[in-house]
Amino acid sequence: MTPALSVRGLTKSFDALKVSDGISFDVAWGELHAIIGPNGAGKTTLIHQLSGSLAPDAGRILLGGHDITRLSMAARARRGLARSFQITSILAGLTALENVALAVQARSGSSFRFLRQVARESALNDQAAEALAAAGLAGAEDRSAGTLSHGEKRQLEIAIALAMQPKVLLLDEPLAGTGHRESAALLDLIAGLKGRLSIVLIEHDMEAVFALADRISVLVYGRLIATGTPDAIRADAQVRAAYLGDEEGA
Amino acid sequence: MRLSDRAMLVTFAVLLPMPALFSAMGEPFLTVVLTRALIFAIAALSLDLILGFGAMVSFGHAAYLGIGAYAAGILAANGVTGLEVQLPVALAAAGAFALVTGAISLRTRGVHFIMITLAFGQMAYFLMSSLSAYGGDDGMALAGRSTLFGADPFGSSLRFFYVTLALLAGIWALLRAVTRSRFGRVLTGTRENETRMQAIGFSPFGYRLTAYAISGMIASVAGVLLANHAAFVSPSYMGWARSGEMIAMVVLGGMGTLTGPVLGAIAFILSEEALARLTTHWRLPFGAAVVLAVLFTRGGLLGALRGRR
Ligand SMILES: Nc1ncnc2c1ncn2[C@@H]1O[C@H](COP(=O)(O)OP(=O)(O)OP(=O)(O)O)[C@@H](O)[C@H]1O
Ligand SMILES: [Mg+2]
Numbered sequence: 001m002t003p004a005l006s007v008r009g010l011t012k013s014f015d016a017l018k019v020s021d022g023i024s025f026d027v028a029w030g031e032l033h034a035i036i037g038p039n040g041a042g043k044t045t046l047i048h049q050l051s052g053s054l055a056p057d058a059g060r061i062l063l064g065g066h067d068i069t070r071l072s073m074a075a076r077a078r079r080g081l082a083r084s085f086q087i088t089s090i091l092a093g094l095t096a097l098e099n100v101a102l103a104v105q106a107r108s109g110s111s112f113r114f115l116r117q118v119a120r121e122s123a124l125n126d127q128a129a130e131a132l133a134a135a136g137l138a139g140a141e142d143r144s145a146g147t148l149s150h151g152e153k154r155q156l157e158i159a160i161a162l163a164m165q166p167k168v169l170l171l172d173e174p175l176a177g178t179g180h181r182e183s184a185a186l187l188d189l190i191a192g193l194k195g196r197l198s199i200v201l202i203e204h205d206m207e208a209v210f211a212l213a214d215r216i217s218v219l220v221y222g223r224l225i226a227t228g229t230p231d232a233i234r235a236d237a238q239v240r241a242a243y244l245g246d247e248e249g250a
Numbered sequence: 251m252r253l254s255d256r257a258m259l260v261t262f263a264v265l266l267p268m269p270a271l272f273s274a275m276g277e278p279f280l281t282v283v284l285t286r287a288l289i290f291a292i293a294a295l296s297l298d299l300i301l302g303f304g305a306m307v308s309f310g311h312a313a314y315l316g317i318g319a320y321a322a323g324i325l326a327a328n329g330v331t332g333l334e335v336q337l338p339v340a341l342a343a344a345g346a347f348a349l350v351t352g353a354i355s356l357r358t359r360g361v362h363f364i365m366i367t368l369a370f371g372q373m374a375y376f377l378m379s380s381l382s383a384y385g386g387d388d389g390m391a392l393a394g395r396s397t398l399f400g401a402d403p404f405g406s407s408l409r410f411f412y413v414t415l416a417l418l419a420g421i422w423a424l425l426r427a428v429t430r431s432r433f434g435r436v437l438t439g440t441r442e443n444e445t446r447m448q449a450i451g452f453s454p455f456g457y458r459l460t461a462y463a464i465s466g467m468i469a470s471v472a473g474v475l476l477a478n479h480a481a482f483v484s485p486s487y488m489g490w491a492r493s494g495e496m497i498a499m500v501v502l503g504g505m506g507t508l509t510g511p512v513l514g515a516i517a518f519i520l521s522e523e524a525l526a527r528l529t530t531h532w533r534l535p536f537g538a539a540v541v542l543a544v545l546f547t548r549g550g551l552l553g554a555l556r557g558r559r
Contacts, residue, residue, distance in 0.1 A: 051449065053445065072448070072453065073449060074447075074451050074452055077451035078451040085449075089443060090443065091438075091439050091446055092443070093438070093441075094442060101435075102436070102452075103450040105432060105435070105436075106451035106452055111457070112433060112456075112460070113433060114427070114428050114431045114433050115428070116431055117427070117430045118431055118434070160446075164450060164451065
């Protein structure tokens, strides 16, 4: 079966710095694929290229077997690729519900409709409220997104992504900067999504990664040095030397 | 009801009896001044759609005022005075100019967008200045007042006032619907965070360009009215100074509120008129007053109504 997402020979340099160095990996349907690596390894740059906000210098990206390498970010989103941002990116002046309802609107019919009041479209509102509840934000519908706490904004990003009903979800450090209780809730949420869609998860919380991931890829200085099950990665000598070693004390 | 809507209804209710009040005061000319303010209120409303809801700071919006005025002026000079022809021509010309210049301008952002809209506005200005058949630099007197299926909607200052007020109300209601529609929400979303909108699947360009064209077309309606009001058309309607004044009206009243630009335009035109009566050196204090008003009423006049926070 064609994988949900295939990356082939992805290469990207910022001047002399090679941030993606021939990266290739597959994500199967329903797989949760974690990408770990030290700060500055090029994880976010990889997500940017997958989502379409940065163009690679070389290489190909396939979504469900279709080449999306040259598609815009918006076109990729419409084909079922959703992402969250490492640095929170929401519509601060709109309410939480409006943020999510826009994501529903994007995949339900034309938005070149000028007269009917969008706030009265219950189909949009109902699905948006559902996604908010799934992300743990029930009750926050009418709050202005800019006034949410940091953790709530992270939850809102996930609600927006869920409302897109994506085939592949890219999560760039969804737990970053969240408190204990919030990150536990987010982890529950991600665990609940497992198997229903393909997820690429970037996360520094190793405990969470090894518990959640079906497979893990290790990125160091722009190169994938290993891909495998959590057990295989834990046992991999090269990974221990390059990355895990200093944390687990080999 | 939202504060903005309530303020607008109160404004309409206050405006309605004004002509009667002015003639009772023995100052019927004030009706003419107020009509001019309402014409600029329409223009400011149209600018607010792109400035306040779309974060597109156009410094060339007066071009559309000029396109409307010249559509009326040139057609009238050729014997066509009917609004049933003049308005569609003005709308089509403004829409076409907006689509072409917008398609180019909207590839830029920020200061570049301001500069390029300014440049297109000045191009329209110089184009009209060079039309010697239609008065060139000096402009030309309107050959005949616009008619509507043979009727004479601008025949008296009273009728002119109420026709303009009705148009303003209609356009306000139209833009209120547009800004609350699916389209309006996408436009507001691109104002808030373009990347986020792309990440959920919207390509902002088409929505921005559509808003830009709607905005230009509505401004051209104000241009047709302005030509009739002054009984004159001139390139000076299209200059960058006029574009700047329109931005000031929107910001003064409160961007992105619809009611704000209406209040801003009325306040702007009336205080301009009042200061001009007091002193011939009115431009300096007027400029200072606008700056202070913008500085001290965050969110414009409507923001001041909401109360300080
Ligand atoms: N736009 C850019 N221009 C130049 N260099 C960049 C740019 N973006 C990122 N870099 C550099 O590329 C490298 C990889 O950055 P990236 O943000 O992808 O790392 P990361 O793995 O996500 O790190 P972290 O774990 O800290 O989020 C870093 O050295 C960074 O400084
Ligand atoms: Mg990163």
